[in-house]
Amino acid sequence: MQGGLERATGEKMVLNFGPQHPATHGTLRIVLELDGESVLKATPHAGYLHTGFEKLGEHLDYNQYIVVTDRMNYLSPLSNNFGYVLAVEQLLGLEVTKRCQYIRILMAELSRLADHLLWLGTAALDLGAFSVFLYSFREREKLYSIFEKTTGARLTTSYTRVGGVLRDLYAGCEEDVRQFVGNFPKALKETHTLLTRNRIWMDRTKGVGAISADDAINYGLTGPCLRATGVAHDIRKAEPYSSYDEVTFDVPVGTNGDAYDRYLVRMEEMIQSCGIVTQVLDNMPDGPVNLEDNKVTMPEKSDAYGHIEGLIHHFKIVMDGHGVQPPKGEHYCATESPNGELGFYIVSDGSGTAYRIRIRPPSFFHFQALPNMLEGGMVSDTVAVLGSLNVIAGELDR
Amino acid sequence: MNEEKEVEEQSKPLVLEKLETHHSDALLAQDEARGTIVVVVRKDQAYAVLEYLKTDPELAYTYLVDVTAVDNSQMESELMQFDYARFMVVYQLYSYQGQGRVRVKVPVHENDLSITSVTGLWQGANWLERETYDMFGINFDGHPDLRRILMPDDFEGHPLRKDYPLRGRGERERFNFDKQNV
Amino acid sequence: MGLDFVGQGAGQTDGNIITTTIDKVVNWGRKNSLWPMPFGTACCAIEMMATLASKFDLSRFGSEAIRFSPRQSDLLIVSGRISIKMMPVLKRIYDQMPDPKWVISMGACASCGGVFDTYTLIQGVDQFIPVDVYIPGCPPRPEDLIDAVLQVQQKITSGASPKGVEVIYE
Numbered sequence: 001m002q003g004g005l006e007r008a009t010g011e012k013m014v015l016n017f018g019p020q021h022p023a024t025h026g027t028l029r030i031v032l033e034l035d036g037e038s039v040l041k042a043t044p045h046a047g048y049l050h051t052g053f054e055k056l057g058e059h060l061d062y063n064q065y066i067v068v069t070d071r072m073n074y075l076s077p078l079s080n081n082f083g084y085v086l087a088v089e090q091l092l093g094l095e096v097t098k099r100c101q102y103i104r105i106l107m108a109e110l111s112r113l114a115d116h117l118l119w120l121g122t123a124a125l126d127l128g129a130f131s132v133f134l135y136s137f138r139e140r141e142k143l144y145s146i147f148e149k150t151t152g153a154r155l156t157t158s159y160t161r162v163g164g165v166l167r168d169l170y171a172g173c174e175e176d177v178r179q180f181v182g183n184f185p186k187a188l189k190e191t192h193t194l195l196t197r198n199r200i201w202m203d204r205t206k207g208v209g210a211i212s213a214d215d216a217i218n219y220g221l222t223g224p225c226l227r228a229t230g231v232a233h234d235i236r237k238a239e240p241y242s243s244y245d246e247v248t249f250d251v252p253v254g255t256n257g258d259a260y261d262r263y264l265v266r267m268e269e270m271i272q273s274c275g276i277v278t279q280v281l282d283n284m285p286d287g288p289v290n291l292e293d294n295k296v297t298m299p300e301k302s303d304a305y306g307h308i309e310g311l312i313h314h315f316k317i318v319m320d321g322h323g324v325q326p327p328k329g330e331h332y333c334a335t336e337s338p339n340g341e342l343g344f345y346i347v348s349d350g351s352g353t354a355y356r357i358r359i360r361p362p363s364f365f366h367f368q369a370l371p372n373m374l375e376g377g378m379v380s381d382t383v384a385v386l387g388s389l390n391v392i393a394g395e396l397d398r
Numbered sequence: 399m400n401e402e403k404e405v406e407e408q409s410k411p412l413v414l415e416k417l418e419t420h421h422s423d424a425l426l427a428q429d430e431a432r433g434t435i436v437v438v439v440r441k442d443q444a445y446a447v448l449e450y451l452k453t454d455p456e457l458a459y460t461y462l463v464d465v466t467a468v469d470n471s472q473m474e475s476e477l478m479q480f481d482y483a484r485f486m487v488v489y490q491l492y493s494y495q496g497q498g499r500v501r502v503k504v505p506v507h508e509n510d511l512s513i514t515s516v517t518g519l520w521q522g523a524n525w526l527e528r529e530t531y532d533m534f535g536i537n538f539d540g541h542p543d544l545r546r547i548l549m550p551d552d553f554e555g556h557p558l559r560k561d562y563p564l565r566g567r568g569e570r571e572r573f574n575f576d577k578q579n580v
Numbered sequence: 581m582g583l584d585f586v587g588q589g590a591g592q593t594d595g596n597i598i599t600t601t602i603d604k605v606v607n608w609g610r611k612n613s614l615w616p617m618p619f620g621t622a623c624c625a626i627e628m629m630a631t632l633a634s635k636f637d638l639s640r641f642g643s644e645a646i647r648f649s650p651r652q653s654d655l656l657i658v659s660g661r662i663s664i665k666m667m668p669v670l671k672r673i674y675d676q677m678p679d680p681k682w683v684i685s686m687g688a689c690a691s692c693g694g695v696f697d698t699y700t701l702i703q704g705v706d707q708f709i710p711v712d713v714y715i716p717g718c719p720p721r722p723e724d725l726i727d728a729v730l731q732v733q734q735k736i737t738s739g740a741s742p743k744g745v746e747v748i749y750e
Contacts, residue, residue, distance in 0.1 A: 019669055020619065021648065027621045027666060046525070047548035048666045049621055052564075052698030054533075055557055059564050067695060074623035090432055098701070121633075137633030144630075155623055155719055217460050217494065220522030233494065280595075328475070331432050332501060333462055334463070343464060345490070349473055360464045360490070368525045394622050397548055549700070550665045557699050568701025570664050571707070 012040065017382060020050045027393045028367065028386070034379055042374040042382070045369050046396055057357030062162055062324040063317075070156040073395040075118050076110035078147070079337040081160040086241060087333035087344035090161050091326040094296065098285045100164050101173050101243040106177070106280045107159060108149070109273040113184070114143045115338035115390075116266045123263070123387035124195060130280065132191055133384030134306040139187050142361070146176050162324050163297040163364045164290030166171035174281055188270060195263070205259035209373035211383050212257060219369035222362050223340025224265045225389060229257030235336040247279045296324055308319050332360075339363055339390055361395040411435055413457060420505065421447050426480065426505070436501045440471050444504045445514040448489060452519050457497055462516070463490035465526035467506075467534045469560045480505040485536060487513055505537060517539040533558035591685070598649040601737065607646035610680075611736040614729065617677065621660030624687040624719040626637060628659045631722040643729050650676040653706070653731060657725075658711075659686035662702045674709045682735070682742045684728045685711040686719040710743035 018029035027048035034042040056067055069084045070077040082104050089096065096104075121136035144154045145368060149170050151157040159166050195201045211221070213229040226233060234251045236244040252268035254385045290297045298317055303310025316322045328350040334343040342364030347356040371384030373385050413435055414428055424443035429436040439447050451459040467487045470476040476486070483505030491500045506513055515538035516523045527538040528547040535556040538544060546553060553569070555562055611735065631638050638644055640670050647653040650673045662670055674683070685705055690693035693703035705711065713728045730748045733741075 019666065020673060031564075047546075047550075049699050050548040050662060050663050050668070051660060051661055051696050052557065052663065052700045055564055056696065056698055058560075071623050071695070074626050093432075104618065125697075134634045138635065141630070141633075141635045148407070155626060190701060213523070218521045220462055220520070239498075258455075288691075329431060332434060332464075332499070334499075341463065342488070345464065345488070346465065349466055355473060357470045358464070358466045358488075364525060365522055368522065372521075548665075562699070564698060569699065570702055 015379070019045075028147045028396070030370065030374075030382065030386075032374075034381065037135035037378050037380075039374050039377055039379055039382065042300060042371040044370045046364070047366060049393040049397040051394070051398060052359055053359060061320070061352045062326070062354065064233065065131075065157050066160060066356070067156070070158055071394060072361070073115075073157060073337065073339065073363075073392050074229055074343075074393060075390075076111035076115035076338045077084060077157045078107040078151075078159055079115075079154060079335070080342065081158060082108050082242075082335070083335035083337060083342045084344050085162050086158040086335060086348050087331060088324065088326065090333050091331040091346055091348060092162070092296065092324070093327075094163060094291065094293070096164060096242075096291055098243065099168075099287050100291075102251060102280050103165055103169060103282050103289065104160065104242055105244065105247070106169075106277060106284075107147075109276045109280070110143055110146065110177070112338040113270055114140055114147075114345050116270050117143075119265075119266060119387075119390040120191065123384075123390070126383045126387040127201065129195065129198075129201065132194055133185070135191055135194075139184065142180050144174070146180065149173065149176070161290070161297065163293055168289045172243075174284075177277060178281060181277050184274055185271060188267065192267070196267075202260065205263060205386050205388065207256070208259045208377065208381045209388060210256055210258040211369065211373050215372060216257060220365040220371065221334070221340070221369055222365065223338070224262055225340065225366055227251065228254035228265045232256055235334055235341060239334070241333075241335060246283070247276050249250070249273075249276050259384050262388045268398060281331050324354050325350065325352050334360070337362060339392065339395070340366070342395075355364065359395075360397055361398060362395040363389075363391045363393075367391045367396055402574065409498075413437075413451070413497060415489075416454065417447065417450075419435050432579060433501050434501055438503045438504065438505065441504050441506060441513055443461060444487075444502070445516065448491075448502060448516055451491060451500065451502070456495075457493060458495045459491035459493045459497065459500065461492040462522050462526075463499070463519040464490050465489050465516070465523055465530055467536055469534060469558065471499055471560050480559050482507075484508040485511070485534060487530065489516075489535060511535060512537040514539050517541055532556070535559070583714040599719050607736050607739060611733045613645070614643045614655045614732065615645045615647050615653040616643055616655040616657050616683075616729075617647055617673065619658045619660075620655060621662065621666065622689065624659035624690070626656060627719045627722055628686065628725060631725045633708060636726065638726060638729065641726065641729055641733070650674075651678065653677060654681050655729075656683045656709075658680065658683065658688055658690045658705050658709075659719075661689040661696060662705055663700045664702060665700075667702050667705075667708060670705065671708055682712045682732045682744050683709060684713045684715065684732065685727075686715045686725060686728070687720055688716065691716070694718055712743045 013034045015032040015034055016031055019027045022193050029045040031043045032039055053068055056068055068083055069290055071081040072080050118135040119142045121133040124132035128369040147157055151159040213231050216226050216229045230253050232251050232253045249272045252265050254265050294313055299310040299313045299341055304314040332345040332349040334341050343360030345358035346354050349355040424440045424447050427438040451457055464486050470486055471484050485506040487504045487506055490501040515527055527541055530536055531544055532546045532548050533556055618628055664722050684690045693701050713731050715724050715728045717724055
């Protein structure tokens, strides 16, 4: 349309895009009304992966629910674990130990890398750049091996606990992470040389799916999608949680709010995350990881097996109605997940299970704003825009 | 004693102060819990309050973080406090101008399950209100497209209500493939 | 890979001639060129992508030709949670695949609902479509998926018909 192509004046055509389509990354569905090649109207449909997370929250106790948060945004489970336990801890009025806060930041930033890498691989794959997909998965596998050594699982990590984390970092973790972070900028540069000045990549993403800063705020966009429009808002800076005020990093912003800017912002965020990881490793404090609070944290495994006190303590924590019991009240806690503002709104009635858990997912808003970015564009841009938003169905539909 | 009171008044957040001056009759309760300001607002004036919060240049709550609801039917204390209103519609707002977060709660009675939509103020409210309608059955007056969003269109019931069983009412076993239009 | 259709009933003469049955040749071809249709919805889809990507590289086993069009594929990999809204889509995709077709149910959610025993989730896709190979795990590791593909290959070599066949021709 913009390129001087003649506008077809035939009948309107309705194109059903998804829910099963290679570029929908799972289960998204968009119904497009087309006039020739240009999109007149786009209607996104959600709910194909609705799992009932919020209902489940009313039936599981506070520590059991961590397992469920893994499966919400499956690109960065550690960030979800982090956001959720932070909300519960703030509801309880607890502050975890310094070392624990640092470990959590370390893991959250590594999972930000994992998320952005997968986004990079698939977004490029959708536009035909297959090698980027292989490159980013190569780096991702290195991250997965660090996650696996730390948490015991590649993907469903369930690493955090209310009042601490599952266990301390493994011996040699620091070397592994340092080695990864040391090599990572070089690996990312390979992708830069493949994409950033690539004629095809620029043609397909520059000026595509642009959204203005005002619209972005009005639609509730957060994270890289908001920052690409030029709004330098990052919850890690605006409302620092868990020692994020002790590390220095830049918040990259774009200017046009198009797919290309979202790409650049995410690329730069990865470099910033590497910086944060290095600072965290440099300043990692010693000391205990978990809180010494018998009402909240589990005893050491050796205690639970070897001493009667430890056994009773363990029993008390895992028994129904004896574990973590926040006081009656409610709390909303927002964290900067790789995709944007991930919020948990927890209403407690004073018992061991939450009365209501509401998850505020960033992808929900990004997917909702899609018509604003698509309408008036070309049908082939749909894939580019959808790829640049990184909509995660598990988080969208919960 | 008087001095102390003055100090207290001064430290009161700007939002509460302004709401008290402009919309004092709409406020049912106010609270400041864990760093967030919480106000409970009368239903018929909820739209006016939200509009005021968004458009007032000093407050500028331009970012609607979330709209959801809580079914208070099993929480006696909350029910008693707000005249046995079963549902509480919850709005979370954030101001990019440094006013922080505010949570606006609106009690909704079961016999009058409707509330004015805020889609005119925030585009982002569209899907949030659809989800709240889908999950709780609360109608939003003036909503441009109030349909189910997460559940299939022919689904009956509202899953996040407290009387809806976790394992459903057999919908995952009974299944009519012909009825669904994919 | 080898000429593993040279089995019982087959023989080799002195020259470069091999005799066998037509079924064995066809099955040999099928086995080594399974085209998967990845029905990835959730976490398992990420592990499925990892299986296809650099480190694990499913193409070593002849299954790298991922086809998102069901009409071109003969192996359906259901990876992830299937909600009641998604089930009709899955059923239709299964119906659109040409015979013979095999189904792998990857991970706990597809096989039995996993940790999500809720109102919206199908507790096992085998209630609605026939499944040949189940993979346990939440999510299974890429090695598990490769193992499942190999099991499907074994099934093909053995000459067993896919689970779905009886249902279709009944």
